[in-house]
Amino acid sequence: MKVIIAGAGAMGSRFGIMLHKGGNDVTLVDGWPDHVNAIKENGLKANFNGEDITVNIPVMLQSEIKASEKADLIILFTKSMQLDKMLQDVKPLISDQTKILCLLNGIGHEDTIEKYIPMENIFIGNTMWTAGLVGPGQVKLFGNGSVELQNLGKNQEDAAKELAATLSESGLNAKYSDNIHYSIYRKACVNGTMNCLCSILDVNMAEFGATKPAHDIVVTVVNEFAAVAKHEGVDLDTKEVVEHVESCFDPETIGKHYPSMYQDLINNHRLTEIDYINGAVARKGKKYGIPTPYCDLLTQLIHCKEDILQAK
Incomplete structure (x- = not known):
């Protein structure tokens, strides 16, 4: 699956690393130049449950996005106040088949997302994974966690369950919720x-x-x-x-x-x-x-x- 992590801070980096290790084609997108440049130059460095690792994942500034291969899945991890701008910037990566999964902290983000993508392609959820941003290109990942998600569009329950299964294949412990x-x-x-x-x-x-x-x-x-x-x-x-x-x-x-x-x-x-x-x-x-x-x-x-x- 071609996955875009839109907002590659601490949590976005965790999901990017785990989905990359799970065999997915992952690209990180972020707006912090120092962070993006550090990953480009040295790889994404993580202390993963006490083990120091370096993962080479493609990364780009959101301002660098141009029309290219469309994403199967975009996972939103940008900050809430940056959501609208991020969606504008990743628009060239969105097709009619692209699913968007919003895992942002806070309430009411679907009102912004539905301006850019049909409701049947929107999935919302939350995660109990933890992550820490040590500095540009460096994160600390520890402990276990989980993800809950649900479709917003009608009759998309099966798609939501398939998405949860894909995340779980990469160890993210995702499950479908009927009351997200x-x-x-x-x-x-x-x-x-x-x-x-x-x-x-x-x-x-x-x-x-x-x-x-x-x-x-x-x-x-x-x-x-x-x-x-x-x-x-x-x-x-x-x-x-x-x-x-x-x-x-x-x-x-x-x-x-x-x-x-x-x-x-x-x-x-x-x-x-x-x-x-x-x-x-x-x-x-x-x-x-x-x-x-x-x-x-x-x-x-x-x-x-x-x-x-x-x-x-």
């Missing part, structure tokens, strides 16, 4: 707590979890997400979601991980996706008349941090 919006909101609760709080407090997930207020903060944020989700036909089991979020605290599993927002903002002084996570809940809360004070505040605090660090 529940899973996306559930994952957004992890992002809406761990990502922003670790970035604001400058800690990993285990360190945040060890603080006395952690539980109450998580419960409050999850309840705000759940109240908004309910207005969109998604009934979150808040007790289970809180337990799921707090499982991230365990230092024996992923607790020592610094979330992607931390890596972007604190390590690399890059703008964050907060407006598509807590910010999205805050906007939807205003639309539905639901108070979301914690999401409002966390969104503003991350924007303050972006200004302080002069993030770009």
Whole structure:
């Protein structure tokens, strides 16, 4: 399968490496020149569960894309605020048969994607794999994970199941979901707590979890997400979601991980996706008349941090 990874940061690099090792024809596409040039010159370097490897995968800047062989599958891993521009840039690689799988953090990305591709070719999902961007051309990949996905178009369940099977053949542990919006909101609760709080407090997930207020903060944020989700036909089991979020605290599993927002903002002084996570809940809360004070505040605090660090 000819696969384009649109957004080759930490997670995009993980999927690119695993799909490449699984025998697929993979090309990485990204907008960060230093990262792209490092991969071109030295290969994609990864610490893969403690083993240092170098993988030679074709890579290009999204600005370099020209009409060429069409992709069978484009997996979207760009940042939410860069999604529309990425889709514009990869348009020459899209045919009537190209499938797009969106695995971005956040809520509501299908509204942007359907401007570029028919609904029957759009698949959305989320992933519980972890990855860290060490520097240009270097990533750290550890632990196990999974992927859930679903078709947006009608009568495309078989295509979604085939796509899940293809990902699983490369070890990505993918499965079909018949309620992906529940899973996306559930994952957004992890992002809406761990990502922003670790970035604001400058800690990993285990360190945040060890603080006395952690539980109450998580419960409050999850309840705000759940109240908004309910207005969109998604009934979150808040007790289970809180337990799921707090499982991230365990230092024996992923607790020592610094979330992607931390890596972007604190390590690399890059703008964050907060407006598509807590910010999205805050906007939807205003639309539905639901108070979301914690999401409002966390969104503003991350924007303050972006200004302080002069993030770009």
